Amino acid sequence: MTRASAARRILLTTAALFVSIPAAAQDVGGELAGRPAADNGGGDIVVTGSRIAVPNLLSNSPINTTDSQELALQGTVNVEDSLVEIPQATPGTSSTNNNGSNGTTTVNLRGVGDIRTLVLVDGKRWMPSGNTGVVDLNTIPVALLKRVEVVTGGASAVYGSDALAGVVNFIFNDRFEGAQLGLTSQITERGDGHLFDANLTVGGEFADGRGHMTMWGGYTKREPIFQGQREFSRYALQPSRDRTSLIRAGSTTSFPANIVLSAPGNRGIDADGDGTVSFGPGGTLNGEASFYNTNPVNYLQVPQERWLGGANVRYDVTDDIEAFGRFTFAHNRVSTQLAPSGTFFASFGLNPDNPFLAPATVAALRVEAGAGGVDANGNLRTQIGYRFAAPRFSEFTRNAFQVQGGLRGKVGGWNWEVFAQHSRTDLNTQLTGDANLGLIQQALLVRDVNGTPQCIDPTGGCVPLNIFTNDPSSVSQAALDFISLDLQVQAMTRQTVAGGTLSGDLGNIRSPFADNPIGLAFGVEYREEGSSYRPDANYEAGRSAGFGTAATVIGNFNVKEAFGEIRIPLIESRPFFEALSFEGGYRISDYSTAAGTVHTFKAGGDWAPVRDIRFRGLYQRAVRAPNINELFQPRVETAVTGIDPCAGVNPTASQALCEATGVPGGRYGAVPLPPAGQFQGFTGGNPNLNVEKSDTYTIGAIFQPSFIPRLVVSVDYYSLKIVDAIESLAGGAQNALNACYFNTQNINSVFCQSILRDPINGSLFGGNETGVYATLVNTGRIETKGFDFAVNYSVPIGSGQVRFGGNATYVDSFIRQGGEGLPAYECSGRFGAICNGLIPQFKSTSRLAYENGGTIVSLRWRHIGKVELDRFALGTDTRPSPVTSLRAANYFDLDTSLNVSEAFTLTAGISNLFDRQPQVFGNDVGGLGATANTYPGTYDGLGRMFRIGAVAKF
Structure with a gap:
């Protein structure tokens, strides 16, 4: 079936999409139809995607809304759990991210990156978690949420930078009455991963009803789950030698230690031909490599401890002027744990008379080093993969606050508001369990002095390190203590925003064919962001063996903006024109960076020929300005999961080009494979970066047939194109390699020039400078289009009702292109390193619920479509893979809620009801979120989960 025919089929069968559609508990004709829900108690009108505060305004942007009842029914503690199941969202950083986590949880709309999703609270920017500007969803108090509104599509004309993929707007309940304990x-089911959450909310009036205050506090504790506690992730998997199956393997940074021995003259020693051999007793060599299973000590669910607190206050200064303010504080501590540190095949010099080395081993090292691998002192250069015993541990502690204040009111029928807010996030990162590369080198240079091994350089209390053995007792604890290294980072991010808006209508100025007047909104805004990221001296100097290098990043910028919106009802209550309207918006932004002055805008409208159906469409130009990290980060080293086309016994790149890019003569077919499937990469910022630009089109229809009461169905086509995307060269180190060896095939191309190979064996790992250099540039293109579907229907049954609701997305196309002239990769329905993750072609969530009085029983269905391995489907790699596709996945959740009394509610639930296990693959796949042999942020790796909750009101 072609993509076009599949799209037509889905459009024609929308009404039957019971398997495909979320179920937000929405009011019929309310949020699902794009209409702002009325706030009980006469609260402010909030229209996500517009600043025109007009009652009953219909949004021309598709809006997905989850209200507080649905959040309670899901048992939501961290809002990431709710957002990640919206079909239009893909996992950003989450509780399942261990390796590579920075302690945050984020949302990623349309799969184009969490930096391209803007997070708001009550229509205003929330506090950023660091120098990327991305919001940590851990700081959102779920107990205070009235609803969550998600607009998928560019919204920069309304909100400014970052809203390329869309906006997530958290609406707080700032008129809470009484006290509530949750x-x-x-x-x-396996008895692990316990999570406990407690929250208290109190609110009420003061000053004879002129003021209102809401205060809240909460505590969350989440226990870890290790990858070793699940069968699918207990062992690190990799393709077999013939690449037809997955085998238990792991990393060749191991114990006994491995060394690279790939020179043709050493092939008689390397029994299995993989270019790596291990040590036996007394410094002898074993012809086969040893492997370390990295998985068991890695977290599958990272532990968390969180405290939240804050207060909202509103006070009527006069009948027409209200003062408002909010203070929010969040303390969040998240830890990650990695496999023990090691030397990771870094290059070291070994003196030939080292007493720990056997003579035959020294001879093999001489052959491997060749003439170019011997230094002035006669030391032989070798690459060693040795694994220490204790795991690496990272602890990320964030203390964040935001204070906000302002005035709002009415004058002459117009609403006005002025406000200012300031946010600050302080991050302390502690990294333990590592080793100092320089001290390792010092401890490896050893001579026999009167029968006792001693360091050649004894300064600092050096203790000889014997890693050339298969006897762990030969590695002294004193030597390990000498080389040990702990690291830390201190970081601070601040944001200040001030602005004002004026909105209302023109009274009697209206279309002669319409009853409602023209609506307008104007505003100005000033935003300043600054950040400092300061690693300690050892971390910055690259002395860390296992945590790599971190650079000091200090920078700031500001932006001044002015914006306006208009909505014109053109025709109303006429034959074939129940409603016809136009909306437009414009924003001008002046950045203090190289981005300079940029313009964003929107234009669209809606037409309802009859009450039963409304058509809507919107075009939006949006931008994302480079963040502080992208502008000011120096070059840093990264580990890239991927494939070196010049490595192994059967390279896929040509000999001529491999040798031209640094493979030594005679080494073609003998370049070591990257250990654990990872080679070195380097990336860094660029102060000359310009803005990313996007064009978004949405065209859709909303059906509310009068002959089927309580049914609402919407269908929307979307098209999002991002150009000048800020990405690493070619879209990443792997793509840079592919561009060099398979696309341009020109040694003078920027892609081939970005490659620096080891001068001895041609590898892309081992040396401090070896790897692929892919700094940030405005070069990328991301383009996606498809269809969104939503349905909501309820049927009265006796004294209760049955409700069905849900939504789905069909990704007709998702294209990634690393730069002009490079291949444009089609990623819809594919997964892997080229597409940088997993993008199902079809994804949906639906809920069927029965509600009677205070009792709700519901079943939720989460569907994830089948995906294919990108490099296999795109033909970029001719080698077979044991896993070329992941089948469709379906998860079911059972949730209940019981109002025992007006003051007490019990909730319970079972997620992953049938204990579906995730699909697995090997370390040759890669992509964002790939870990534990799967994508645990997409495919549930924890298994069946039981939950119980209670809410007491006083």
């Missing part, structure tokens, strides 16, 4: 506890 408790939640959940645990997996």
Whole structure:
């Protein structure tokens, strides 16, 4: 079936999409139709995607809304759990991210990156978590949420930078009355991963009803789950030698230690031909490599401890002027744990008379080093993969606050508001369990002095390190203590925003064919962001063996903006024109960076020929300005999961080009494979970066047939194109390699020039400078289009009702292009390193619920479509893979809620009801979120989970 025919089929069968559609508990004709829900108690009108505060305004942008009842039914503790299941969202950083996590949880709309999703609270920017500007969803108090509104599509004309993929707007309940205590506890069927959450909310009036205050506090504790506690992730998997199956393997940074021995003259020693051999007793060599299973000590669910607190206040200064303010504080501590540190095949010099080395081993090292691998002192250069015993541990502690204040009111029928807010996030990162590369080198240079091994350089209390053995007792604890290294980072990010808006209508100025007047909104805004990221001296100097290098990043910028919106009802209550309207918006932004002055705008409208159906469409130009990290980060080293086309016994790149890019003569077919499937990469910022630009089109229809009461169905086509995307060269180090060896095939191309190979064996790992250099440039293109579907229907049954609701997305196309002239990769329905993750072609969530009085029983269905391995489907790699596709996945959740009394509610639930296990693949796949042999942020790796909660009101 072609993509076009599949799209037509889905459009024609929308009404039957019971398997495909979320179920947000929405009011019929309310949010699902794009209409702002009325706030009980006469609260402010909030229209996500517009600043025109007009009652009953219909949004021309598709809006997905999740209200507080749905959040409670899901047992939501961290809002990431709710957002990640919206079909239009893909996992950003989450509780399942261990390696590579920075302690945050984020949302990623349309799969184009969490930096391209803007997060708001009550229509204003929330506090950033660091120098990328991305919001940590851990700082959002779920107990205070009235609803969550998600607009997918560019919204920069309304909100400014970052809203390329869309906006997530959290609406707080700032008129809470009374006191409410909520408790939640959940645990997996296997008895691990316990989560406990407690929150308290109190609110009420003061000053004879002229003021109102809401205060809240909360505590969350989440226990870890290790990859070794699940069968699918207990062992690190990799393709077999013939690449037809997955085998238990792991990393060749191991114990006994491995060394690279790939020179043709050493092939008689390397028994299995993989270019790596291990040590036996007494410094002898074993012809086969040893492997370390990295998985068991890695987290599958990272632990968390969180405290939240804050207060909202509103006070009527006069009948027409209200003062408002909010203070929010969040303390969040998240830890990650990695496999023990090691030397990771860094290059070291070994003196030939080292007493720990056997003579035959020294001879093999001489052959491997060749003439170019011997230094002035006669030391032989070798690459060693040795694994220490204790895991690496990272602890990320964030203390964040935001203070906001302002005035709002009405004058002459117009609403006005002025406000200012300031946010600050302080991050302390502690990294333990590592080793100092320089001290390792010092401890490896050893001579026999009167029968006792001693360091050639004894300064600092050096203790000889014997890693050339298969006997762990030969590695002294004193030597390990000498080389040990702990690291830390201190970081601070601040944001200040001030602005004002004026909105209303022109009264009697209206279309002669319409009853409602023209609506307008104007505003100005000033935003300043600054950040400092300061690693300690050892971390910055690259002395860390296992945590790599971190650079000091200090920078700031500001932007001044002015914006306006208009909505014109053109025709109303006429034959074939129940409603016809136009909306437009414009924003001008002046950045203090190289971005300079940029313009964003929107234009669209809606037409309802009859009450039963409304058509809507919108075009939006949006931008994302480079963040502080992208502008000011120096060059840093990264580990890239991928494939070196010049490595192994059967390279896929040509000999001529491999040798031209640094493979030594005679080494073609003998370049070591990257250990654990990872080679070195380097990236860094660029102060000359310009803005990313996007064009978004949405065209859709909303059906509310009068002959089927309580049914609402919407269908929307979307098209999002991002150009000048800020990405690493070619879209990443792997793509840079592919561009050099398979696309341009020109040694003078920027892609081939970005490659620096080891001068001895041609590898892309080992040396401090070896690897692929892919700094940030405005070069990328991301383009996606497809269809969104939503349905909501309820049927009265006796004294209760049955409700069905849901939505789905069909990704007709998702294209990634690393730069002009490079291949444009089609990523819809594919997964892997080229597409940088997993993009199902079809994804949906639906809920069927029965509600009677205070009792709700519901079943939720989460569907994830089948995906194919990108490099296999795109033909970029001719080698077979044991896993070329991941089948469709379906998860079911059972949730219940019971109002025991007006003051007490019990909730319970079972997620992953049928204990579906995730699909697995090997370390040759890669992409964002790939870990534990799967994508745990997409495919549930924890298994069946039980939850119980209670809410007491006083």
